[in-house]
Amino acid sequence: xxxxxxxxxxxxxxxxxxxxxxxxxxxxxxxxxxxxxxxxxxxxxxxxxxxxxxxxxxxxxxxxxxxxxxxxxxxxxxxxxxxxxxxxxxxxxxxxxxxxxxxxxxxxxxxxxxxxxxxxxxxxxxxxxxxxxxxxxxxxxxxxxxxxxxxxxxxxxxxxxxxxxxxxxxxxx
Amino acid sequence: xxxxxxxxxxxxxxxxxxxxxxxxxxxxxxxxxxxxxxxxxxxxxxxxxxxxxxxxxxxxxxxxxxxxxxxxxxxxxxxxxxxxxxxxxxxxxxxxxxxxxxxxxxxxxxxxxxxxxxxxxxx
Numbered sequence: 001x002x003x004x005x006x007x008x009x010x011x012x013x014x015x016x017x018x019x020x021x022x023x024x025x026x027x028x029x030x031x032x033x034x035x036x037x038x039x040x041x042x043x044x045x046x047x048x049x050x051x052x053x054x055x056x057x058x059x060x061x062x063x064x065x066x067x068x069x070x071x072x073x074x075x076x077x078x079x080x081x082x083x084x085x086x087x088x089x090x091x092x093x094x095x096x097x098x099x100x101x102x103x104x105x106x107x108x109x110x111x112x113x114x115x116x117x118x119x120x121x122x123x124x125x126x127x128x129x130x131x132x133x134x135x136x137x138x139x140x141x142x143x144x145x146x147x148x149x150x151x152x153x154x155x156x157x158x159x160x161x162x163x164x165x166x167x168x169x170x171x172x173x
Numbered sequence: 174x175x176x177x178x179x180x181x182x183x184x185x186x187x188x189x190x191x192x193x194x195x196x197x198x199x200x201x202x203x204x205x206x207x208x209x210x211x212x213x214x215x216x217x218x219x220x221x222x223x224x225x226x227x228x229x230x231x232x233x234x235x236x237x238x239x240x241x242x243x244x245x246x247x248x249x250x251x252x253x254x255x256x257x258x259x260x261x262x263x264x265x266x267x268x269x270x271x272x273x274x275x276x277x278x279x280x281x282x283x284x285x286x287x288x289x290x291x292x293x294x295x296x
Contacts, residue, residue, distance in 0.1 A: 009239065010238070010239065010242070010249040011238050011239070011249070011253070014249060014250055014253045040239065040242045040248070040249040041248060041249060041250065042246075042247070042248040042249075043248040043250065043251060045248075045250050045251075047250045048248070048250060074237055074238070074239025074240035074241070074242055074243040074244075075239065075242075075243045076239040076242065076243075076249070077237060077238075077239035077240070078239070095237045095238045095239065096237075097236075097237040098237050098239065127289060128289055128292070128293065131274075131289050131290050131292075131293035132293040132296055134270075134293070135270060135290070135293040135294045135296070138266050138267070138269070138270045139257070139260060139261060139266060139267070139294075140253070140256070140257040140260055141232070141256055141257060141259065141260025141261075141263065141266055142231075142238070142253050142256050142257060142260070145266065145269050148269075148270065148273070149269070149273045152270075152273050152274055152277055152290075153273075153277055155286075156277045156278075156280075156281045156283060156286055157281075159281075159283065159286065160281055160283065
């Protein structure tokens, strides 16, 4: 069941494909894609083909370009921010600079480390999977290191608060 | 079926005798026209230069990914993979990750956290 609509920018999509979390995203959100974001995938590769296939199948909704509000940054990021502003929906974004601009404009943003934490908290992924994904993102160099560190701190807090997951309890046995 | 011709633009370049002799020699050896050789060389080099420019701008924090894609006409996945390749050779990201997990593991008295993080980094 889909609860919320979300816009996304291409940096988030590339990371989500690399982390293999697209199915979780499709379960959690009705994803909306602007033509400007789609246009940033110019070559045929698994990442762009996945987006194209989901758009064709209607699993991701193609939406008309939003009326211009912010005028910052590249075309894809600008369109995604404006769509989120126009429809008052969440923006999934991993590029730090436009993310800051979106926040300043009043958009609620989610980056991939935060989304990974929510998957861990809901027990969709294990603690090992969470740290593997964060390590992978860290190695890529296309995400703000501070976001990774914050996610690691949050992961430790969630882990200590969740003996029901059996992880720490089992370690003591 | 008749093949439609792709529209082309003419670019004129001027070479001195030495440069031209060099070009003629390599094209003869490769059995290729001078125009074809130069067109291939120039476009391949231009792609590399655009990617190199975009990676450097991003790593220096001077522009966002989408901004660079708009400016250079590059594909976003190609750009992000190129940045990842550069980042893979840089120990800074690995060191930051390790330092963070070490400190967090200590603060939470959770040695397993560090252990799992080390394995994650190696995988």
